[in-house]
Amino acid sequence: xRLLLRGHAPRWLTPALxxxxxxxxxxxxxGPIRLAGANPGSAYDFYLLRPLSSTYTFLEVLLAATPLxxxxxxxxxxxxxxxxxxxxEGQFIAGAIAAxxxxxxxxxxxxxxxxxxxxxxxVVAGSLWGLVPALLRVRLGVDEVVTTLLLNPVALLLLQGLxxxxxxxPTTQFPxxxxxxxxxxxxxxxxxxxxxxxxxxxxxxxxxxxxxxxxTGIGLTLRAAGLNPRAAQFSGISVGRTLLGAALxxxxxxxxxxxxxxxxxxxxxxxEVSTGFGYTGIVVATLAALSVPAAIAVATLLADIVVxxxxxxxxxxxxxxxxxxxxxxxxxxxxxxxxxxxYRVTFPALRRRRARAPSxxxxxx
Amino acid sequence: MTEEADSTPPxxxxxxxxxxxxxxxxxxxxxxTVRAGEVHAVLGENGAGKTTLMRIIYGLTVPDxxxxxxxxxxxxxxSPKDALACGIGMVTQHFALVxxxxxxxxxxxxxxxxxxxxxxxxxxxxxxLSAQLGSPFDPDAVVGTLSVGEQQRVEIVKALYQxxxxxxxxxxxxxxxxxxxxxxxxxxxxxxxxxxxxxxVSHKLHEVKAISDxxxxxRHGRVVTTVPTETASTGELAELLVGRAVSxxxxxxxxxxxxxxxxATLIAAERADDRSSLAAARPNxxxxxxxxxxxxxxxxxxxxxxxxxxxxxxxxxxGLAGVSGNGQRELADVLSGVLEPSSGSVxxxxxxxxxxGPARIVQAGLGRLPEDRHGVVVEDxxxxxxxxxxxxxxxxxxxxxxxxxxxxxxxxxxxxxxxKAAPTDPVGGLSGGNMQKVLLxxxxxxxxxxxxxxQPTRGLDVGASExxxxxxxxxxxxxxxxxxxxxxxxxxxALSDRIAVIVEGRIMGVVSASVVSRxxxxxxxxxxxxxxxxA
Numbered sequence: 041x042r043l044l045l046r047g048h049a050p051r052w053l054t055p056a057l058x059x060x061x062x063x064x065x066x067x068x069x070x071g072p073i074r075l076a077g078a079n080p081g082s083a084y085d086f087y088l089l090r091p092l093s094s095t096y097t098f099l100e101v102l103l104a105a106t107p108l109x110x111x112x113x114x115x116x117x118x119x120x121x122x123x124x125x126x127x128x129e130g131q132f133i134a135g136a137i138a139a140x141x142x143x144x145x146x147x148x149x150x151x152x153x154x155x156x157x158x159x160x161x162x163v164v165a166g167s168l169w170g171l172v173p174a175l176l177r178v179r180l181g182v183d184e185v186v187t188t189l190l191l192n193p194v195a196l197l198l199l200q201g202l203x204x205x206x207x208x209x210p211t212t213q214f215p216x217x218x219x220x221x222x223x224x225x226x227x228x229x230x231x232x233x234x235x236x237x238x239x240x241x242x243x244x245x246x247x248x249x250x251x252x253x254x255x256t257g258i259g260l261t262l263r264a265a266g267l268n269p270r271a272a273q274f275s276g277i278s279v280g281r282t283l284l285g286a287a288l289x290x291x292x293x294x295x296x297x298x299x300x301x302x303x304x305x306x307x308x309x310x311x312e313v314s315t316g317f318g319y320t321g322i323v324v325a326t327l328a329a330l331s332v333p334a335a336i337a338v339a340t341l342l343a344d345i346v347v348x349x350x351x352x353x354x355x356x357x358x359x360x361x362x363x364x365x366x367x368x369x370x371x372x373x374x375x376x377x378x379x380x381x382x383y384r385v386t387f388p389a390l391r392r393r394r395a396r397a398p399s400x401x402x403x404x405x
Numbered sequence: 406m407t408e409e410a411d412s413t414p415p416x417x418x419x420x421x422x423x424x425x426x427x428x429x430x431x432x433x434x435x436x437x438t439v440r441a442g443e444v445h446a447v448l449g450e451n452g453a454g455k456t457t458l459m460r461i462i463y464g465l466t467v468p469d470x471x472x473x474x475x476x477x478x479x480x481x482x483x484s485p486k487d488a489l490a491c492g493i494g495m496v497t498q499h500f501a502l503v504x505x506x507x508x509x510x511x512x513x514x515x516x517x518x519x520x521x522x523x524x525x526x527x528x529x530x531x532x533x534l535s536a537q538l539g540s541p542f543d544p545d546a547v548v549g550t551l552s553v554g555e556q557q558r559v560e561i562v563k564a565l566y567q568x569x570x571x572x573x574x575x576x577x578x579x580x581x582x583x584x585x586x587x588x589x590x591x592x593x594x595x596x597x598x599x600x601x602x603x604x605x606v607s608h609k610l611h612e613v614k615a616i617s618d619x620x621x622x623x624r625h626g627r628v629v630t631t632v633p634t635e636t637a638s639t640g641e642l643a644e645l646l647v648g649r650a651v652s653x654x655x656x657x658x659x660x661x662x663x664x665x666x667x668x669a670t671l672i673a674a675e676r677a678d679d680r681s682s683l684a685a686a687r688p689n690x691x692x693x694x695x696x697x698x699x700x701x702x703x704x705x706x707x708x709x710x711x712x713x714x715x716x717x718x719x720x721x722x723x724g725l726a727g728v729s730g731n732g733q734r735e736l737a738d739v740l741s742g743v744l745e746p747s748s749g750s751v752x753x754x755x756x757x758x759x760x761x762g763p764a765r766i767v768q769a770g771l772g773r774l775p776e777d778r779h780g781v782v783v784e785d786x787x788x789x790x791x792x793x794x795x796x797x798x799x800x801x802x803x804x805x806x807x808x809x810x811x812x813x814x815x816x817x818x819x820x821x822x823x824x825k826a827a828p829t830d831p832v833g834g835l836s837g838g839n840m841q842k843v844l845l846x847x848x849x850x851x852x853x854x855x856x857x858x859x860q861p862t863r864g865l866d867v868g869a870s871e872x873x874x875x876x877x878x879x880x881x882x883x884x885x886x887x888x889x890x891x892x893x894x895x896x897x898x899a900l901s902d903r904i905a906v907i908v909e910g911r912i913m914g915v916v917s918a919s920v921v922s923r924x925x926x927x928x929x930x931x932x933x934x935x936x937x938x939x940a
Binding site: 255256257258259260261263264267268270271272273274275276277278 | 741742743762763764767773775780781782783784785786790793794795797798800801804805806808
């Protein structure tokens with residue numbers, strides 16, 4: 041078996057591969073689900089359909105999709121520019137910490153001041169967390185995959201250190217911050233439900249990012265720099281500056297996600313402010329093939345699986361980690377199948393054997 | 406001195422070696438022998454098939470057809486390991502040495518057994534072999550601290566240590582300074598005295614004359630001739646190397662009918678071997694593009710560009726001929742703004758551009774068409790986006806792109822340059838010719854004062870090549886100063902008003918295209934100074 045580079049893939053190929061990836065995921069995960077004692081069919085019913093069947097669970101899906109949208113868009117933006125930001129996790133945590141510090145330190149600000157301040161410091165903190173890797177890459181060519189990745193555990197340790205030290209809740213002595221000032225709270229969209237205006241903000245950010253990438257000069261230069269930096273440089277585009285801008289915006293978006301999570305859902309800083317949202321953001325961007333509309337769909341799908349996995353845990357006693365197994369399998373099968381858009385698989389041994397057979401004389405290939 | 410006179414079979418013999426890559430015939434039935442104790446030189450231009458041939462002998466490429474014999478016994482060489490087992494060693498231009506390791510370690514690396522290694526015997530053997538080369542070196546020296554010439558000797562000793570009796574040297578002098586060259590030649594003489602056979606691949610005539618016993622000239626994948634070196638003059642070899650003009654391509658043929666005033670007299674001029682008229686030629690028109698004392702350092706002692714002076718006048722095409730790798734790419738890169746020279750200046754209409762970035766250079770009116778087309782278009786972006794990439798800001802309304810204007814711009818250029826593509830097609834899907842047309846359109850549309858173009862028709866079919874040539878001539882008649890960097894002598898001769906020859910980062914001379922012969926160009930390209938030609 042050999043892989044051959046192909047020029048351009050036929051139009052039907054991508055949708056066909058998506059279907060194949062979904063089928064492959066189902067087949068590959070059916071075994072583990074069966075071993076865990078559930079019927080794969082009904083498990084998938086929970087993962088995919090049940091969460092969407094009631095208003096309450098549907099809004100829960102959108103709530104779960106909110107941080108994934110921020111981190112997914114952050115990663116997407118960076119990858120588009122050719123900056124492989126694996127550090128959305130750390131930047132998300134940095135944003136959450138900053139928002140919590142301000143919101144517990146100045147708790148009495150009124151909403152018109154508090155909201156922009158809380159979200160703003162989240163953006164700045166995320167960007168700062170991404171600044172050093174971005175500068176190292178642009179100025180010295182240090183691989184950003186390594187530096188951004190290694191800063192993730194640093195952010196997590198910083199978070200735990202703060203929660204066990206200066207930010208420890210003064211009344212309960214739990215390792216979590218005090219409740220944020222009420223002016224900082226992102227209000228629920230519907231009364232009686234947890235879905236907050238942070239979701240709307242995420243959708244607006246997605247829309248803005250889509251406009252910038254596809255409709256502006258900046259977007260064109262950014263995509264050119266990401267697709268072929270040499271050609272972009274040759275055309276007079278300042279690739280370094282573009283890269284730096286994209287990297288900092290990406291980190292800022294992830295930081296904004298962290299601030300939103302604190303101000304919209306958690307209302308205080310805890311050690312579990314991120315359950316790997318930064319890493320799942322990479323999955324979102326990759327599965328969406330760096331397209332903004334697709335990223336919205338993918339973030340919703342992954343959130344659907346997250347909510348569904350909790351329900352399946354309660355009803356079918358399936359371990360909640362099974363949802364992650366499904367997501368991971370989906371990523372692996374999608375990424376490996378998408379390789380076929382660039383490569384053709386040939387079987388030279390088979391062809392040789394066929395060529396030797398006399399009946400192949402009329403074979404047009 | 407015929408082959409039949411030899412009673413013992415040659416050390417290495419190739420017959421009917423053939424290798425094709427798709428439509429390209431790289432080696433077309435090559436017969437070649439290397440005898441023990443001789444240096445056999447292989448001369449050839451770029452693309453003549455030298456590299457493919459070397460790779461086949463050393464087992465890096467498997468030929469489609471043909472037989473290889475060692476000591477008269479047919480052998481199958483499918484990997485460098487097979488080649489070494491047959492006694493064939495190769496020293497490539499880029500050394501395969503681990504720089505932080507010592508000489509001894511490097512040499513042992515290729516034949517390392519599992520388990521403990523005794524270094525005593527190898528140490529002695531290496532000392533012996535390096536003494537055989539005439540320049541003993543310390544087996545414990547770290548390779549990275551050695552000079553390029555010493556590293557090359559380490560490579561040779563490595564091959565000998567592995568039992569090579571036939572040595573392939575691929576452009577061995579390309580990385581050496583003259584003193585190292587003569588040391589290398591002395592070493593090679595000592596080796597041949599000991600019965601080693603050397604296959605010396607080069608495009609430098611004077612070196613081939615100096616070192617080889619026999620020389621084979623390779624052209625278009627065939628051995629044009631094999632002669633004892635002493636019976637061939639440098640001039641004859643140069644003629645064989647570059648070949649004779651195969652077609653009547655000239656400015657007269659290519660010139661569009663409606664603008665044939667200036668060129669007619671030039672074409673009429675005979676390309677006779679009138680040596681007295683081979684004086685350095687000056688530009689006709691007012692100098693627009695002036696390159697002076699331009700220097701780009703190399704990785705070793707040798708600079709890539711060594712004080713280049715060139716003047717290009719308005720309304721003229723200055724051809725820059727040379728064998729590949731003599732600094733053409735660096736010159737194009739400096740002029741394109743992607744490589745910063747260490748010193749020297751480039752001015753366009755008096756404006757200094759050396760070291761300026763691409764944006765400023767384009768702004769100043771210098772159009773750039775580099776040889777690597779894939780490196781200057783973004784293949785995944787559409788034709789219309791690539792067409793505005795050098796000029797995004799002119800197609801904006803506020804922060805947003807003016808998609809309507811971009812589409813109209815693309816449609817106009819597609820029509821004008823007969824590009825076979827839709828505005829939204831990704832450029833990566835276009836043929837080489839159409840991709841080049843996109844680049845031509847992007848550059849010419851801005852009406853550049855001067856144009857730097859490198860290998861403009863490489864890989865293009867006849868129709869597309871002719872289109873590109875016509876467009877270049879049209880720009881010339883509109884008064885642009887054009888520097889045409891090309892390794893295709895036919896192209897240089899057909900289009901240029903004057904021809905400069907570059908060798909090892911230096912300009913050997915600038916001559917009028919109407920009086921120089923192909924043979925003379927060949928001599929210049931292989932390093933013979935202009936003064937010797939006119940003498």
